[in-house]
Amino acid sequence: MQHQPGILYVVATPIGNLADMVPRAVTVLQTVSVIACEDTRHSARLLQHFAIETPCVAYHDHSDEKKVDALLARLQAGEAVALISDAGTPLVSDPGFRLVRRAREQGVKVVPVPGACAFVAALSAAGLPSDRFIFEGFLPAKSGARLKQLQALAGESRTLIFYEAPHRVLECLQDMITAFGAEREVVLARELSKAFETIHGAAVGELAHWVASDSNQQRGELVLLVRGAPPQAEGLDDDAVRTMEVLLAELPLKQAAALGAKLTGLRKNELYQWALARQSDDA
Ligand code: SAM
Numbered sequence: 001m002q003h004q005p006g007i008l009y010v011v012a013t014p015i016g017n018l019a020d021m022v023p024r025a026v027t028v029l030q031t032v033s034v035i036a037c038e039d040t041r042h043s044a045r046l047l048q049h050f051a052i053e054t055p056c057v058a059y060h061d062h063s064d065e066k067k068v069d070a071l072l073a074r075l076q077a078g079e080a081v082a083l084i085s086d087a088g089t090p091l092v093s094d095p096g097f098r099l100v101r102r103a104r105e106q107g108v109k110v111v112p113v114p115g116a117c118a119f120v121a122a123l124s125a126a127g128l129p130s131d132r133f134i135f136e137g138f139l140p141a142k143s144g145a146r147l148k149q150l151q152a153l154a155g156e157s158r159t160l161i162f163y164e165a166p167h168r169v170l171e172c173l174q175d176m177i178t179a180f181g182a183e184r185e186v187v188l189a190r191e192l193s194k195a196f197e198t199i200h201g202a203a204v205g206e207l208a209h210w211v212a213s214d215s216n217q218q219r220g221e222l223v224l225l226v227r228g229a230p231p232q233a234e235g236l237d238d239d240a241v242r243t244m245e246v247l248l249a250e251l252p253l254k255q256a257a258a259l260g261a262k263l264t265g266l267r268k269n270e271l272y273q274w275a276l277a278r279q280s281d282d283a
Pocket of ligand 1: 015194
């Protein structure tokens, strides 16, 4: 009989509240041969809490090739291996990509064990459109690069989600004001599932002020979610958008579209549909 390779389990762990550990994760971690951890010392507390005595090895995406080879060899020999990170879902702004990629290339079965993930939890409670969103992970730490990246995202109509370090949250909000304007809605989701969980949304100008005046909001772990830009109809360039914005501020929608069509040369119906979509997005 041909030898079967083992299974690599990618196991999510809680993002703060140990009660969020799913029972299947406990069973898998108790029964695999070895657990590849982002940080063995950090994970020791979690494993001890759930009476998991499985041996651990350290793994991160910069681990030398030999370490990855050793894990793959164990998988090829038929052993089951679990991958965990310090918190939440591995590979989401966390190590694991290289191991998962190579395991799949070698025909090893990779099985996810779903559970907590900070940005999904934040999105589920933020009250921002959640039908389409983009997760950008961490922004660059330096302001110049961060601002440039935010400016490149200014026209993005999907909800934008970022991870940010607490000591950079104020600078980041200031850069968001520069890139998106002070009126753009931003939600700060902090310390999710923990004692000081806070979810607060406001125009980013106001939010920056609120965070600046309460140093507690600059502590712990946090996610920033930004409402997307109003959608632009295809063919509606910046000049046409500006014209329509001025007209819509003064006139009812139908009249604005009619006058806008005369001023821009675009079709009345196209402008009407654009304004309608914008209005329903603002509602
Ligand atoms: N793999 C994790 C996940 O599934 O969300 C993310 C790991 S990343 C290194 C850590 C970042 O996730 C933190 O800096 C913060 O932005 C976010 N995060 C993690 N736990 C959080 C929590 N309890 N509340 C808010 N944000 C959290």
